[in-house]
Amino acid sequence: MRPIAPTTLTDGAAMFGALAHPARLAAFRHLVQAGQRGAVAGAIAGASQLSPSALSFHLKELAAAGLVRSWREGRYVRYALEVARLQGLIAFLVEECCQGRPELCGLPVEDRPATDGVPAAPASARS
Amino acid sequence: MRPIAPTTLTDGAAMFGALAHPARLAAFRHLVQAGQRGAVAGAIAGASQLSPSALSFHLKELAAAGLVRSWREGRYVRYALEVARLQGLIAFLVEECCQGRPELCGLPVEDRPATDGVPAAPASARS
DNA sequence: CCAATAATTCAATAGATCATGAAAAGTCCA
DNA sequence: TGGACTTTTCATGATCTATTGAATTATTGG
Numbered sequence: 139m140r141p142i143a144p145t146t147l148t149d150g151a152a153m154f155g156a157l158a159h160p161a162r163l164a165a166f167r168h169l170v171q172a173g174q175r176g177a178v179a180g181a182i183a184g185a186s187q188l189s190p191s192a193l194s195f196h197l198k199e200l201a202a203a204g205l206v207r208s209w210r211e212g213r214y215v216r217y218a219l220e221v222a223r224l225q226g227l228i229a230f231l232v233e234e235c236c237q238g239r240p241e242l243c244g245l246p247v248e249d250r251p252a253t254d255g256v257p258a259a260p261a262s263a264r265s
Numbered sequence: 266m267r268p269i270a271p272t273t274l275t276d277g278a279a280m281f282g283a284l285a286h287p288a289r290l291a292a293f294r295h296l297v298q299a300g301q302r303g304a305v306a307g308a309i310a311g312a313s314q315l316s317p318s319a320l321s322f323h324l325k326e327l328a329a330a331g332l333v334r335s336w337r338e339g340r341y342v343r344y345a346l347e348v349a350r351l352q353g354l355i356a357f358l359v360e361e362c363c364q365g366r367p368e369l370c371g372l373p374v375e376d377r378p379a380t381d382g383v384p385a386a387p388a389s390a391r392s
Numbered sequence: 393c394c395a396a397t398a399a400t401t402c403a404a405t406a407g408a409t410c411a412t413g414a415a416a417a418g419t420c421c422a
Numbered sequence: 423t424g425g426a427c428t429t430t431t432c433a434t435g436a437t438c439t440a441t442t443g444a445a446t447t448a449t450t451g452g
Contacts (some may be wrong), residue, residue, distance in 0.1 A: 147287040154290075157442085158282035161272040162428040167361050179399060192441065194400055213398050224362055231358070234294050235351055251452095285411085306429060326409095340419040340428050375452055384398065394452085401446070409438070415430070422424090 142204075143233075145224035153227050156203035161188055162196045169206065169219045178211070213247030270353035270360075278355050283330035288315055289323045290391075296333065296346045303345030305338070 144150035157163055162218050184195045197217055200206040204223045207216050271277035282367040284290055295304060302341050310320045324344055331350045335342050 151285050151287045151290050154281045155285035158278050158285045160278045161440095163274045163278050163281075163361075170361055170364065181399095183399095189442075189445080190399060193399080195440075198400090201366045210399095215399060228355070228358060228362065231355060234290075234295055235355065237297065260436080307427095310429095316412075317429060318413075318431080322410075325430090337418080337429095342429060395450100396452100397448100399446100399448080402444085404425080404443100405441085408440105409436100409441075411436085412434085414432085416429105418427100418429080419428080420425100422426105 140246070141225035141229045142220075142222045150227070150230055152204045153205065153230075156200050159196065160201075161186060162163045163190070164197060165193070165217075166200065166205070166219075169217060172218065174218060174221075176216045178214040180214065181207055182217065183253055192202050202255050239258075266349050267353070268352035268356045269347075270340045270357045277354070277357055280330045280332065280350075280357075283327050283332055286323065286326075288313060288319070289327055290325060292320070293332070293346075295325065296344060297344065301345060301348075303343045305341040305343050307341065309344065 143255055144153055146260075157166060164186050165182050168185055170176060172181075178188070179193060179197065184199070186193065188196070197206065197208070200210060201217075205220055206217050207220055208217045210216075271280055278283060284293060287348070292309050295309050295312055306317070306324065310317055310326070312356075313320065324333060328335060328344075332347055332354075332355070333344055334347055335344045
């Protein structure tokens, strides 16, 4: 499962925008906890006090940003995280923030052979 | 420098919202590259094709989310990242996404003594 | 087929966000 | 002090986002 990072600032902004609402963040968290199996819309609605149409609206926003996918299962629609895409967003943020040096972001660092002081490549130019 | 994570979903959503615009993402990246010293507004504007008032608007959004701070230096105003806050946002995302298991997010994992199979604590309940 | 269930779509509305340009507020230096 | 420079603020209008409830689509089981 290779991370799929946003390719442009506009794409990245759209992904952050998808998370920029408490109801969507709550749905996002619900789907994180649901794991790869996902959760049906009704279960997410039940946990979030949202009307069906409001939930549908917000899930569509998450899906438009590529953070979530959905499929029909009988009369239900099941949603699950696009884990690779989410990993891509985190990688994007870490790259922007840390320029390839995760420890600057407060993240744990992988145990690797010494690189003779050669720093990791900085974030490349992006439109 | 301890990460300062968002404390509520609303706070987290506001932080994501601050990054949910290409111009702000560009300014954010500029400030990342500027480091702790920061950059004056004019330098950011010059690199971003934004009018002074548009830039001011977007920097204010970043500041309102706590991602950026500013201070006056003579006739300039200098902006710099709030690194701890940014680390907090990443920690929040990793916690939500990975429930304490960074490898699920595609992140490198700190080399630690074995934990006898006891998993890390999951993300705690948050309003 | 029909009724019940699950979810989405749609229209209307309210509110938030954004771009623009003019005006104003600080600061510096001659 | 006065003019130049940097940045912010403000008002306007345009566009985007969110909420609501009614209508619609899809599916199941009787």
